[in-house]
Amino acid sequence: MKALQNVILAGVALAMMYLVQCLRQHRLRHANWPQLPRSSIWGHLRVIGEFIANGNNKRHIDAVFSEMYEALGKVPAFIVDLYPIGPLMCVVCCHEVAEQITKPSRAFPYSLPKAPTTRAFDGLFGSRSIVIAEGDDWSSLRRRFNPGFSSQNLVRLLPYIVEKTQRFIGILNEFTTSGEAFEMNELCTNLTFDIIGSVTLGIDLHAQQGKDYQNEMIRLFREICSTYYGNTNRRNMIPSWDFLRRRWLVHKLDVMIKNHIRQIFTRKSQTSNAGHELKIESRSILSLCLQDIDELTPELVDQICDQLKTFLFAGHDTTSILLQWAIYELSRTPHALNATCQELDKVFGSDTRPERVHEQLLSGRGKTLLSRLPYTSAVIKETLRLYPPSGTARYCNPGSAFTVRLPDGSVRCLDGLVLYNCESIIQRDEVIYGANRNVFVPERWLGNTDTSQQANEDHLSGRCSRAFGYQIPPSAWRPFERGPRNCIGQELANIEARVILASVIRKYQFTKVGLGEIQRDKDDNLVLGSDGQYEIQSQLYNKLEVTAKPVDGTKMRVRLAKE
Numbered sequence: 001m002k003a004l005q006n007v008i009l010a011g012v013a014l015a016m017m018y019l020v021q022c023l024r025q026h027r028l029r030h031a032n033w034p035q036l037p038r039s040s041i042w043g044h045l046r047v048i049g050e051f052i053a054n055g056n057n058k059r060h061i062d063a064v065f066s067e068m069y070e071a072l073g074k075v076p077a078f079i080v081d082l083y084p085i086g087p088l089m090c091v092v093c094c095h096e097v098a099e100q101i102t103k104p105s106r107a108f109p110y111s112l113p114k115a116p117t118t119r120a121f122d123g124l125f126g127s128r129s130i131v132i133a134e135g136d137d138w139s140s141l142r143r144r145f146n147p148g149f150s151s152q153n154l155v156r157l158l159p160y161i162v163e164k165t166q167r168f169i170g171i172l173n174e175f176t177t178s179g180e181a182f183e184m185n186e187l188c189t190n191l192t193f194d195i196i197g198s199v200t201l202g203i204d205l206h207a208q209q210g211k212d213y214q215n216e217m218i219r220l221f222r223e224i225c226s227t228y229y230g231n232t233n234r235r236n237m238i239p240s241w242d243f244l245r246r247r248w249l250v251h252k253l254d255v256m257i258k259n260h261i262r263q264i265f266t267r268k269s270q271t272s273n274a275g276h277e278l279k280i281e282s283r284s285i286l287s288l289c290l291q292d293i294d295e296l297t298p299e300l301v302d303q304i305c306d307q308l309k310t311f312l313f314a315g316h317d318t319t320s321i322l323l324q325w326a327i328y329e330l331s332r333t334p335h336a337l338n339a340t341c342q343e344l345d346k347v348f349g350s351d352t353r354p355e356r357v358h359e360q361l362l363s364g365r366g367k368t369l370l371s372r373l374p375y376t377s378a379v380i381k382e383t384l385r386l387y388p389p390s391g392t393a394r395y396c397n398p399g400s401a402f403t404v405r406l407p408d409g410s411v412r413c414l415d416g417l418v419l420y421n422c423e424s425i426i427q428r429d430e431v432i433y434g435a436n437r438n439v440f441v442p443e444r445w446l447g448n449t450d451t452s453q454q455a456n457e458d459h460l461s462g463r464c465s466r467a468f469g470y471q472i473p474p475s476a477w478r479p480f481e482r483g484p485r486n487c488i489g490q491e492l493a494n495i496e497a498r499v500i501l502a503s504v505i506r507k508y509q510f511t512k513v514g515l516g517e518i519q520r521d522k523d524d525n526l527v528l529g530s531d532g533q534y535e536i537q538s539q540l541y542n543k544l545e546v547t548a549k550p551v552d553g554t555k556m557r558v559r560l561a562k563e
Contacts, residue, residue, distance in 0.1 A: 034072050035079040043081035058551055060542040062424035065091050069425050076406050087418040094429060098421040099475040100404045101394055102483035110138060111483045115393035115418045123224055123246045124313050126306025145307060148285030149488050154495055155367045156283055157199050161496060162358045164194040165503050167208045169354045172508055175558050181513045183553030184327065188320040193218060195496055196315035200308055201260060202284030220253040228546050257305045265296045311489065317547050318389040319493045323500060324554040326383040329440040331510045332518055332534045336379065336442050341506045343375045352506040370498050377449035378442035380497050384479035386440060388423040389547045392481045423478055432476045439531045509561040515552050516540030
C-alpha cells in the first residue's frame with residue numbers, strides 16, 4: 001500500500017513538474033516583444049488588474065490598453081498574456097501593422113482568419129455568420145449579400161429610412177415639450193433597429209412604439225445581449241444560467257427568423273411572374289438574397305438566418321453609437337455645429353423643418369443631395385475616428401510563419417498570437433493626428449470625407465487626406481476595418497447617419513446631462529476652451545457591452561433650436 005502511495009506521489013510530482021515546465025515555456029513565448037512585467041504564474045493578469053483598479057472599473061478595456069500603451073512608451077504593438085483564462089494576445093497600436101494583418105496575402109487570400117474568441121458571440125451572430133466564416137465559405141456569403149448592401153439598392157430603400165426617422169423626430173418633439181431628460185441610446189437604438197428591420201427583413205419591427213407594441217425579435221435580441229454583459233438580476237451573474245438562458249432565447253429567435261425566411265420565399269415563388277410593383281420586402285436584403293434560389297433547403301435556411309441575425313445586431317448597434325457620439329460632440333463644439341448647419345442650409349435651404357428635408361430626399365434627388373454634404377461626412381468620419389464601436393481580432397496559427405514589419409524596419413513572427421487591432425489607439429496616434437489627436441476636429445478630413453467601401457481601398461492608389469498640412473494615410477482610419485473583410489454594412493451606416501443628422505441638427509438643440517455636461521462660469525455662461533470645444537464638468541467615456549457604448553446611455557435634454 002505504501003509503495004502504491006509512493007508511486008502516486010511520484011506521479012503527481014512529475015505531473016506538477018511537467019505543468020510548471022509547460023507554463024514556463026509558455027511565458028517565454030514572444031518574450032522579445034514589448035510588454036509590461038510578466039509574472040511566471042499569472043502572466044499579465046495581475047498587472048491588468050492593477051491598471052483597471054487605477055481608474056473607473058466600468059471603462060472599456062480599450063481604455064486600459066491605451067494606458068498600457070502609454071506606459072510602454074507608445075510602442076507599435078505589445079503582448080498581453082492572459083493565460084490560463086485567456087489567449088496570448090498582441091495588441092496592435094499602429095496602422096502599418098494593422099494593415100498587414102487585414103490585407104490579403106498569398107498564404108491568406110482573404111487576410112488572416114478571425115480569432116477563436118469571436119465565437120464567444122455566436123449566440124448573437126450564429127455559428128455560420130459571415131463574421132465567423134472563413135475561406136471560400138466567407139467569400140461565398142459576401143458575394144451573396146453584397147448586392148443588398150450596394151449603394152444602388154440602399155438608395156432605393158431611402159423612403160423607409162426617412163419614414164423611421166420621422167417617428168424619431170416625433171419622439172424628440174415630445175421631449176422638447178416635457179423638458180424631461182432621456183437616454184439618447186434608447187432613442188437611437190430603437191430608430192436604427194426599425195431601419196435595419198426594414199432594410200434587412202422587409203418588416204416593421206415597431207421598435208420606436210414602446211415595449212407593448214415592439215416586435216418580439218426586439219425583446220429577444222435585447223435579452224440575448226444581456227446574457228453577455230450581465231444584468232441587475234443576480235442570477236444572471238451565474239455563467240451556467242446565462243449560457244442556458246441564451247441558448248433558449250437564441251432558439252426562439254431562430255424559429256421566428258426562419259419562419260419569416262420561408263414566408264418570404266413562398267411569397268416570392270408565388271408572385272415571381274406576376275409583375276407586381278416592388279414592395280419593401282422585395283427590396284430588402286433578404287429578398288435580394290432569395291432572388292436566384294429555386295430550392296430553400298434546411299441548410300440554406302440556417303445559413304441565411306445567421307446572416308440576418310448578424311446584420312440585425314451590427315446594423316442597429318454600431319449606427320446608434322455613431323449617432324450618440326456625433327450629436328454629443330456637435331453639442332459641445334460650436335464651430336463644427338455652425339459649419340454643419342451652414343452646409344445643410346446650402347443644400348436643403350434655410351427651412352429647417354425635418355419634413356422639408358425629407359421632401360427633398362424623396363424627390364428623386366436623394367442620392368445627389370447626400371453626396372453634397374462633405375462637412376457632415378467629415379463629422380461622421382471624425383466621430384468614428386474618436387469612438388470606433390469595435391475592433392477586429394485575428395489569429396495566426398502556429399507554424400504559419402506569418403510575419404509583419406514594424407515601423408522601425410524590424411520583422412516579427414505572429415505565430416500563435418491573437419491579434420487585436422485596437423482602433424481606439426490606432427486612430428488617436430499622435431504621429432498621424434498630431435497634438436489635437438483627442439479633440440473632435442472634423443476639418444482634418446476636408447478633402448477626403450469619403451467613408452465608403454471605395455475609400456477603404458484607397459491604399460491601393462495611395463490616396464491620403466492632406467488636411468492641416470499633413471498626410472493622414474488611409475490605413476490610419478479603420479472603424480469599418482479594411483481589406484477583404486471590411487464591414488459589409490458601412491454604406492448603410494453612412495446613409496443612415498447623414499439622413500438623421502440632416503433631419504435633426506438644425507432643428508434641435510441637445511444638452512448633455514450628467515457625465516460630459518458642459519461647464520458654466522459664475523454668470524452661467526458656457527466656458528469655451530482653447531481647442532474650440534466647450535469645457536466639460538466630467539468626462540463621458542465608453543463601457544463594454546459587446547461593443548463600445550457611452551457609459552450613461554448618453555443622457556440628454558432637447559429643445560427647439562433658435563431660428
